Amino acid sequence: MNYWPLLGVAVVVIGFVLKRNPVLVVVVAGVVSGLAAGMGVGDLLALIGNSFVSNRALLLFVLTLPVIGLLEHYGLRERAQAWIAGFRSMTLARLLIAYLGLRQVxxxxxxxxxxxxxxxxxxxxxxxxxxxxxxxxxxxxxxxxRVRALAAATDNVGRFFGEDVFLAFGAVLLIQGFYERQGIHLEPLAIALWALPTAIAAFVIHALRIVWFQRSLRESDDGTPRANSPDGTIAPLDEGAVGRGDHGRSQG
Amino acid sequence: MISVEHIYWLVGAFLLVAAIMNARERRWSMAAFWFVLSGAFLLGDLVQLATAEGVRWPAQAMGLGVIALGLLAASGTMQSKTSSEEQRRESAQRLGNRLFAPALAIPLVTLAIVLGAPYLRWGNASLIDGAHVTLASLGIACLVALAFALRTTRSTVPQSLAQGRRLLDTLGCVALLPMLLATLGSVFAATGVGDAIADLVEMLIPIDSRLACLTAFAFGMVLFTVIMGNAFAAFPVMMAGIGLPLLVLKHGAEPAVLGAIGMLTGYCGTLLTPMAANFNIVPAVLLELPDQYGVIRAQVPTALLLLAVNFALLWYLAFR
Known part of the structure; x- marks a missing residue:
């Protein structure tokens, strides 16, 4: 057994840990594992080229960009923000659970x-x-x-365990492409649907945790006025400080 | 008949437009990046035909192109512009929830075409090529949604291309990552990386035990994701090493279930790791938390409970 091709895995791990450009890391990893396996340059280039071309379904999502880009230009994000602002006057638990559900959907x-x-x-x-x-x-x-951290965590959970149900999402097509090259043909729809049970479980688990969190906040509230503790250097956040986030349509 | 190849040409054409727009603004590395990439879509069919007939140079040229993409990605910088905040607020109010409809049309129309494909016929020939119905349907759905969006916003095709290109440039080389990782999975399988990992796993665990293999796979996904901060990167390694040879081929696991829930098991790792800085560290800074691991702390119980659920789902659903 030739273990040298495992160097390719090492390149991926070290490259990601050192936060090098991920595209370059992946290309180098492929080249390294090929050379370590003793392939000739010509064979290796053909292998990379063929694999790349046969995985091109993974970039199909760029066809959604003209649609999404146009809608964003006409205020799609602002509309979503107005929607969330409409959740005002809910209790903490209801607010976060409503956001979780909305984000997932x-x-x-x-x-x-x-x-x-x-x-x-x-x-x-x-x-x-x-x-x-x-x-x-x-x-x-x-x-x-803890309230702030939970709000951020709720966004992550909603995003991660919703996006995999979208069939043009990279994860679904990555799974499909991997199997396709190994001679197993699957429809992306079949893969996306199998992400549903986990999506539902994620919603239930995180929603329950939000409810527990609210309960523990109320229990710790023993009736004495909560003075802002002396070391309470953390000031309330201002609303409306809208930052334009980058489109990190990367992955979880 | 519409086949997925036509949809690929459409992608290639869009990438070419993005390349030309960048070239006209003298952003050469960005232009070169999308130009090389468009080649894989406009000429992909020819590369595969040539390979099938034993002509290797087109595939080799494509291989060189991939290496060029890696080098360009490491050198490129990007910036973009958009409409002003007030303009967008104003039109958001004017158009309201109608803005959501074209976006929702993408998955809904895809689904409708996939389900209706067997009935969409012209004489005896089906209108949509049977081999990749979902992918072809997705492409058609994007065109339908675009027409819908143009009608809703009373905008023009060039405007939509410019906006699409804006998003593409913002995504930059990250857009290419899933495709490249899938390529890496294929390369790993062909160069024996998968066999080597399977061999090592064989020394560590009793591979005749289904439970031991599944445990190794699930925890491997989490561990690699935690180290690399990215479940996508962990996927080809674990699938080539354990998922495909041991679980699918040896123990007969259902591939679709193993892939989908296996990936989501990796996502549990993403919730746990500071390496996924975009999701776990950046928000702690944005929210001015004194503890930079505050968000991760808030996620740990959800991640661990969900990991247990995923493991159970894999066990019961993959081996039915």
């Missing part, structure tokens, strides 16, 4: 970058969560931090 329909940490969490969800949790008395600093 939007991602399932391919609208992955409509929301995000810069687009919706920082300007809307986090300040709204704090306001909802504040109730009559302001939160102490550690609770305020």
């Amino acid at each position: 939007l991602s399932m329909f391919g609208l992955i970058d409509l929301a995000g940490h810069a687009q919706t969490v920082r300007p809307l969800l986090a300040p709204m969560s704090e306001a909802a949790a504040d109730g009559d008395r302001p939160l102490d600093a550690p609770s305020r931090e």
